[in-house]
Structure formats: C-alpha cells, structure tokens
Amino acid sequence: MFLSNHLKLLDHLKSADPARGTPLCALRLGVPVIDAALGGGLLFGALHELSPRAPMHFGAAAGFALALASLRQGSKQTLWIQQEFAATEAGALYGPGLDLIGLASERILILRVPRAEDALWAMEETLKCRAAVTVIAELRNGGPWTDLTATRRLALAARENGGLGFLLRHRSSAAPSPAATRWEIAAVSGARDRFGGLGPATFALTLVKNRRGPCARWLVLWNHHERVFSPALSLGVAAAAGDGSNPARPRRRAG
Amino acid sequence: MWLRRLATDRILRGRAAAPADLPLAIVGEIKNAHRLTALNDAAAALGLKVGTALADARAMYPGLAVEAADPAADRLLLGAIADWCDRFTPLVGLDPPDGIILDVTGCAHLFGGESDLCRDLMRRLAIQGFRSRVAVADTVGCASAVARYGTPAAVPSGGVREILLPLPLAALRIASDLVALLAEAGLRKIADVIALPRAPLAARFGAEFVRRLDQAFGREDEPITPRLPVPAYMAERRFADPIALEADVLGIIEHLGGELSRLLQARGEGARRLQVALFRADGKVHRIEVGTGEPVRDAARVRRLFAERLAAVGDACDPGFGFDVIRLSALATERLDPVQTGLARDSGEAELSHLVDRLSARFGERRVQRLIPQNTHIPELAVAAVPAQAKSARFESYAVEQDSLGPVRPIRLFEWPEAIEAIAAVPDGPPVRFRWRRVLHEVTAAEGPERIAMEWWRDDKGNALTRDYFRVESREGVRVWLYREGLYGREETQPRWFLHGLFA
Numbered sequence: 001m002f003l004s005n006h007l008k009l010l011d012h013l014k015s016a017d018p019a020r021g022t023p024l025c026a027l028r029l030g031v032p033v034i035d036a037a038l039g040g041g042l043l044f045g046a047l048h049e050l051s052p053r054a055p056m057h058f059g060a061a062a063g064f065a066l067a068l069a070s071l072r073q074g075s076k077q078t079l080w081i082q083q084e085f086a087a088t089e090a091g092a093l094y095g096p097g098l099d100l101i102g103l104a105s106e107r108i109l110i111l112r113v114p115r116a117e118d119a120l121w122a123m124e125e126t127l128k129c130r131a132a133v134t135v136i137a138e139l140r141n142g143g144p145w146t147d148l149t150a151t152r153r154l155a156l157a158a159r160e161n162g163g164l165g166f167l168l169r170h171r172s173s174a175a176p177s178p179a180a181t182r183w184e185i186a187a188v189s190g191a192r193d194r195f196g197g198l199g200p201a202t203f204a205l206t207l208v209k210n211r212r213g214p215c216a217r218w219l220v221l222w223n224h225h226e227r228v229f230s231p232a233l234s235l236g237v238a239a240a241a242g243d244g245s246n247p248a249r250p251r252r253r254a255g
Numbered sequence: 256m257w258l259r260r261l262a263t264d265r266i267l268r269g270r271a272a273a274p275a276d277l278p279l280a281i282v283g284e285i286k287n288a289h290r291l292t293a294l295n296d297a298a299a300a301l302g303l304k305v306g307t308a309l310a311d312a313r314a315m316y317p318g319l320a321v322e323a324a325d326p327a328a329d330r331l332l333l334g335a336i337a338d339w340c341d342r343f344t345p346l347v348g349l350d351p352p353d354g355i356i357l358d359v360t361g362c363a364h365l366f367g368g369e370s371d372l373c374r375d376l377m378r379r380l381a382i383q384g385f386r387s388r389v390a391v392a393d394t395v396g397c398a399s400a401v402a403r404y405g406t407p408a409a410v411p412s413g414g415v416r417e418i419l420l421p422l423p424l425a426a427l428r429i430a431s432d433l434v435a436l437l438a439e440a441g442l443r444k445i446a447d448v449i450a451l452p453r454a455p456l457a458a459r460f461g462a463e464f465v466r467r468l469d470q471a472f473g474r475e476d477e478p479i480t481p482r483l484p485v486p487a488y489m490a491e492r493r494f495a496d497p498i499a500l501e502a503d504v505l506g507i508i509e510h511l512g513g514e515l516s517r518l519l520q521a522r523g524e525g526a527r528r529l530q531v532a533l534f535r536a537d538g539k540v541h542r543i544e545v546g547t548g549e550p551v552r553d554a555a556r557v558r559r560l561f562a563e564r565l566a567a568v569g570d571a572c573d574p575g576f577g578f579d580v581i582r583l584s585a586l587a588t589e590r591l592d593p594v595q596t597g598l599a600r601d602s603g604e605a606e607l608s609h610l611v612d613r614l615s616a617r618f619g620e621r622r623v624q625r626l627i628p629q630n631t632h633i634p635e636l637a638v639a640a641v642p643a644q645a646k647s648a649r650f651e652s653y654a655v656e657q658d659s660l661g662p663v664r665p666i667r668l669f670e671w672p673e674a675i676e677a678i679a680a681v682p683d684g685p686p687v688r689f690r691w692r693r694v695l696h697e698v699t700a701a702e703g704p705e706r707i708a709m710e711w712w713r714d715d716k717g718n719a720l721t722r723d724y725f726r727v728e729s730r731e732g733v734r735v736w737l738y739r740e741g742l743y744g745r746e747e748t749q750p751r752w753f754l755h756g757l758f759a
Contacts (some may be wrong), residue, residue, distance in 0.1 A: 056731065057731075057732075058757070059665075059733065059734065059735070059757030060733070062759070063758070064759070066759070088670065090667060091667030091669045091670075091757055092667065092668060092669075093626070093667060094666060094667055094668035094756060095628055095637070095638030096628070096637055096638060096664040097662060097664040097665045097667070097668070097756070097758075098626070098666060100662030100663065101666055105626045105627075105638075108625075109611065109643055110624045111618065111623050112618075112622045113618060118618065122614060122617075125610070125613065125614070129606055129607075129609075129610045131604075131606035131607040133610070186731075186732070187731065187734065187759075188732040189699060189730070196700070197700070197702045198728055198734065201662075201734070201759040202732065204732075
C-alpha cells in the first residue's frame with residue numbers, strides 16, 4: 001500500500017471516538033441528541049440534501065448550510081455553486097453577512113454557472129478533487145438533470161474521495177435520492193436578547209430521511225461567535241422566562 | 256511579401272466560375288471622378304493603367320468587369336493573411352495597403368533555407384488564390400524593394416548593396432511626388448543617389464528621404480510592429496498529415512507542454528497564461544487561451560486545463576480538414592521556485608488552485624469568484640466579487656459593528672432591492688406589516704433603524720436618498736433586511752420600502 005493510504009487510515013482512526021462507537025469521519029453538529037440520531041454526525045463521503053419547508057424559509061436553509069460549512073475545522077475551503085438566475089431570485093451571497101455568521105470570506109469560493117447540469121458537473125469535479133473542499137450546490141428546481149442518475153454519480157464521487165457535499169434546493173422534492181440525509185429547514189421566532197432585539201438565529205430542523213437512525217424534529221440555535229449549535233427552547237417557554245415585556249411589540253435599539 | 260493583386264484577388268477568390276482571363280478592375284472615387292484603383296493581370300495585359308478614368312476604360316474595352324473599391328475589406332483580408340503567416344514566425348507586421356513583413360531571423364532553417372521559404376510561401380498563397388512576390392533580405396527596406404521592383408529571391412547576407420543599386424528610387428517607399436522631384440533633378444536610380452553627400456540631400460529633399468535610404472541599407476534599424484503579442488516561450492509541432500481528432504490534439508498539447516516545461520524550468524519560471532494556436536490546413540487559425548492562478552509547469556495539468564477549455568468552446572474550433580501546425584506558447588510567466596514536497600500527502604493548496612484553474616477554464620474566469628471587502632459604507636458596494644485567479648492584494652477585515660446577539664448584515668443580498676408594501680406605526684418607525692412577493696408578513700420584532708446615507712459627493716442627479724435599515728422578524732420566524740428610502744418629511748413625503756436581504 002502507498003504511504004498516503006496508510007496515513008489516510010491513521011487519520012480515520014484518530015477521528016473515531018471509541019467511547020461512542022461512532023463511525024469514522026463525520027461532521028459533528030455539537031448537539032448530542034442530533035448527533036446520536038445521525039450516528040455520530042453528518043457523514044463524510046456522502047451527499048446531504050437541504051431544502052426549506054416553504055419558499056419564504058430559504059434564508060434559513062441557506063444560513064443552516066453556511067453554518068454547517070463553517071463547522072469544519074481549520075481553514076477548509078467551501079465552494080458555493082449557484083446558478084446565475086438564482087441570484088436574481090433569492091439573492092447573492094453577501095460577504096459581510098458571511099463573516100458575521102461564522103464563515104470567513106477567505107474560506108469561500110463562489111462559482112456561478114449558467115445551467116443546472118453545469119452545477120452538477122462542477123460539484124462532481126470538486127468532489128473528485130483531492131483538496132478537502134466542502135461543496136454546496138444551490139439548485140433552483142428539480143428536473144431531469146437533478147434526478148436519481150445524476151445525483152447518484154455525485155454520491156459515488158463523494159464516497160470515493162471522502163468529500164462532503166450539500167445539495168441546497170429551493171423547493172423540497174420528494175423524489176428518491178442517494179443522499180445520506182435529507183433535511184427540511186424552517187425559521188423559527190428566536191429568543192430575544194436583553195434589550196428586546198433579535199437573538200441568535202434559530203432553526204427548526206426536520207430530518208426527513210436518515211440512513212443511520214430515526215427521523216425527528218429539533219429546534220437549534222446557532223451561536224455565530226463560537227460557531228456552535230445549541231438546542232433551543234420553544235418560543236412559549238422563552239417568552240415566559242423573559243422580563244415580562246411583550247415581545248411582540250417592536251422595540252427600538254438603543255443608540 | 257507583396258500581394259500584388261490583393262483587391263482583385265479578394266473578389267476573384269469568391270467566384271469559382273470566373274474564367275481565368277476575365278479582366279477585372281476595381282473602381283474608386285478619386286477627386287470626384289471614378290478612376291481605376293486596381294487591376295488584375297488580365298486587365299493589365301490589355302494595357303489599362305491604374306488612375307485611368309472609368310469612362311475611358313469602358314470606352315476602350317466594353318467587356319471590362321468592374322467592382323467598387325472596399326478598402327476596409329482589403330484591410331481585413333490582409334490581416335487574415337498576416338495571421339495565417341503566423342505559422343512561419345510570430346513576428347508578422349503589416350505593410351499597408353498590400354504588403355506583409357515577416358521577421359524570419361533564425362527560423363528559415365526550419366523550412367529548408369530562405370529560398371525554399373520564399374517558394375513555399377508563394378506556392379501556398381497561390382493555392383489560396385493570391386498572387387504574390389516574396390523576397391528575403393537583411394533589411395526591411397531591401398526586402399520590400401526587391402519584392403516590388405526586382406526579381407523575387409532570397410538576397411544573400413551582405414548582398415544588400417549590389418541588389419539595391421540598380422533599382423529605381425520609387426523602391427525606397429517614398430511618396431510619388433518626391434520621386435518626381437528627384438527625377439527632375441536627374442536622379443532616377445538608387446545608384447545615382449548613393450554617392451552624394453547626405454547633408455545637401457537632406458536639405459533639398461527632406462530628412463525622410465535620407466532615413467529611408469539608411470533603412471534600406473541597414474544603417475538604421477527598422478523594427479517590425481508585430482500584430483499579435485510575441486510570446487516569451489513557444490513550442491510547436493508540424494504535421495505532414497493534418498490531425499483532426501480531439502484526443503490527438505490533446506496528446507500533442509501534453510507533449511508540447513513537456514517541451515515548454517523544460518524551457519521554463521531552465522529559467523525558473525512558470526506560465527500564468529497559455530495559448531494554443533491551431534493552424535488549419537486551409538488557412539484558418541484557432542487560438543485558445545487558458546489562465547491559471549498560480550504559475551504552472553506541469554504538462555499533465557496543462558493538458559487538463561485545455562481539455563476543459565476545449566469542452567467549453569469545442570464547437571467553435573472546427574478542425575475542417577485537420578490541423579497541420581499546433582503551437583503552444585506561454586504569454587505570461589512568473590517566477591516559480593521549486594518547492595519541497597512533503598513525504599505524506601500532496602499539498603491541499605496546490606490541488607485547490609488547480610481546481611480553480613479547471614473551473615475557470617471551463618466556465619470563464621469571471622464566474623469563479625472570491626469576495627473582497629471594499630472600503631465603502633453603501634451595502635451593495637461593500638463587497639466586490641473578484642475572479643479567484645487574479646492576484647489581488649491582501650484585504651483588510653470588515654469594520655461592521657456588532658453589538659447584538661444576531662448578525663447585523665444579511666447572508667444574502669438582492670442585487671436589485673425588491674419593492675414591498677409596508678405599513679409603519681410611526682412614520683419614522685419600523686413596519687408592523689409588509690407584503691413581499693404576495694405574502695403578507697406580520698412583524699413581531701424589529702431592530703433599527705440603521706441610517707445609511709448615500710454618498711452625496713458622488714451623486715449628481717439628486718436622487719441619493721437616505722436609507723433607514725431595519726432587521727425585522729416576522730411571525731413565522733423569517734428574518735429580513737428592509738429599508739425605507741427617503742427621510743419622511745425632509746426628503747420624501749411618501750417614502751417607499753424595499754427588501755434588500757435575507758438573514759438566516
């Protein structure tokens with residue numbers, strides 16, 4: 001065997017956690033309940049699908065994808081593939097916002113492709129490349145080019161090289177897909193901070209398809225300073241624990 | 256090289272069925288009269304001359320075919336022929352209206368010698384339908400003179416003087432009225448002028464005349480202005496049997512890449528911009544360019560980049576009957592020092608850089624982008640998308656204040672803010688309800704306003720309205736970035752609301 005193969009194996013063994021019996025190479029979300037359901041975390045070497053529960057929740061879905069990308073340690077780069085028309089429909093990635101959500105601008109590369117099949121081709125090329133790059137492909141709508149055969153090639157490419165790929169769809173589709181997990185994301189009214197302003201971003205995650213465990217629903221919030229997820233209490237509980245002021249009334253921020 | 260019948264050849268090439276001895280004249284308007292500006296061989300044999308009035312020519316020979324002059328088309332054709340001559344040497348310059356100058360220093364041996372080169376060039380041009388005369392000499396002036404006024408041949412090195420002496424003075428590329436002036440003074444051949452003292456010549460006939468004389472004899476340098484940039488490094492291959500398959504072309508490119516990499520390695524450089532010129536057997540030239548982010552020397556990488564580029568533009572590069580010359584040149588190079596590779600694994604950076612190069616080759620440089628912050632407070636200009644291959648300066652980090660638990664800038668920004676209908680409780684306050692894309696949202700929490708005034712010093716149309724930005728959360732939890740355009744009362748009576756971005 002080549003030396004590089006030996007070293008890859010060593011890497012795998014190092015990242016496995018013998019106490020939990022987790023599999024090799026998974027991206028841990030940091031919330032124990034979710035990681036247990038996923039069997040250790042989001043598996044490397046696989047595709048994962050994300051979609052918003054309704055078109056208005058697309059911002060939350062994109063935010064969740066960026067948060068996952070920023071969870072990877074070190075200075076791993078992320079490639080975001082976007083079709084040109086998608087920028088008009090749902091906006092283009094905004095540099096200052098990316099920094100503030102936890103993904104530094106130096107770590108992201110953006111590829112604008114003219115057609116959806118080009119997006120899948122680029123994703124396959126990136127997954128086959130040996131540079132460890134997280135790929136997120138934004139697909140506007142399902143069609144013949146995003147069906148099972150096309151995405152199966154992506155899953156194969158990911159499995160061979162251990163890359164992490166996300167398919168972010170604008171509309172959720174129930175078509176069969178080779179993705180290891182499938183999520184539906186919705187935004188949820190989050191907690192307020194002490195002055196009545198908006199708190200950290202809160203997501204309602206629904207795991208619709210999971211190869212390694214059960215499907216369930218969770219509420220998490222994303223702390224972008226420390227780049228960790230933490231479980232969120234539902235809004236009813238949070239409001240009662242506040243200072244008694246009415247959270248529905250808009251407050252002006254001081255200064 | 257002198258294309259002696261360029262204008263008529265351009266017309267006659269297109270006419271396959273024209274009889275060979277059809278007299279053809281090109282007519283242009285000179286001083287409000289229709290005169291002949293160019294003739295073909297058959298018309299010249301009839302005795303017509305350039306400058307004859309059209310009416311006289313028609314009276315003499317009613318069977319004369321006539322076409323209108325089109326100098327722009329002639330220029331384009333001359334340019335196309337010059338590009339075709341690129342296969343002999345990259346230093347090709349134009350000598351308008353109907354001449355081309357090639358610098359064949361050092362490459363004549365590739366074609367079997369200078370006289371063979373002349374004959375080959377004339378033969379290839381004749382196959383394509385152009386009558387030409389080609390001469391090779393030490394200086395541009397001498398070559399041009401011999402091509403037009405002498406017998407076309409390869410002038411041996413050092414034989415400039417003997418060849419030039421018997422030629423008429425018009426061969427020195429001077430204006431015709433100056434030739435007439437010299438004729439009045441009794442000077443008709445170059446031999447008459449060569450022995451005269453220079454100062455009186457310059458005084459009487461102008462410094463230009465003396466300069467042309469010097470250029471012809473090599474006392475003064477005359478550089479050629481090449482039409483295309485001359486590459487620093489070049490490797491090429493000629494085929495006796497033209498090749499047309501893409502796989503073969505890529506294999507040749509890899510082989511040429513290996514040769515080029517040896518040249519580059521000797522100088523310690525790597526290529527940043529590479530061009531492949533594919534010369535078709537019938538004269539057309541296809542040029543494909545590829546750029547890289549980091550200097551590259553590896554032949555396999557070069558082949559992959561061109562494979563992507565050919566996949567993207569393949570239809571435009573029709574091989575026709577095949578390519579008989581393929582040339583790989585490095586247009587821009589940079590210093591590349593050898594790097595010590597680790598024992599264990601390849602560096603991820605090099606792989607990433609190669610991935611970026613391949614994606615740029617496939618989709619175009621401007622589609623693979625990095626986000627670089629800009630020094631402006633206007634939100635839509637605060638970040639610029641720069642091609643990932645460009646070497647831009649290190650950027651400073653953003654200075655956006657952040658004192659709340661949630662981020663203050665959206666993760667997605669619309670290029671054109673979308674107009675929404677919003678109702679605010681107070682004119683200056685945040686909205687309580689807004690309708691976006693036909694869905695009504697009720698606002699449960701809002702932060703703001705963040706007042707961003709437009710750059711008044713840049714605006715000259717008077718429509719730089721101040722914006723009050725609000726981060727709002729709706730009942731469903733959707734967070735958006737809205738602004739009201741125009742200060743109520745001071746700038747606008749009916750301020751409009753826009754949605755600019757989405758938060759997570």
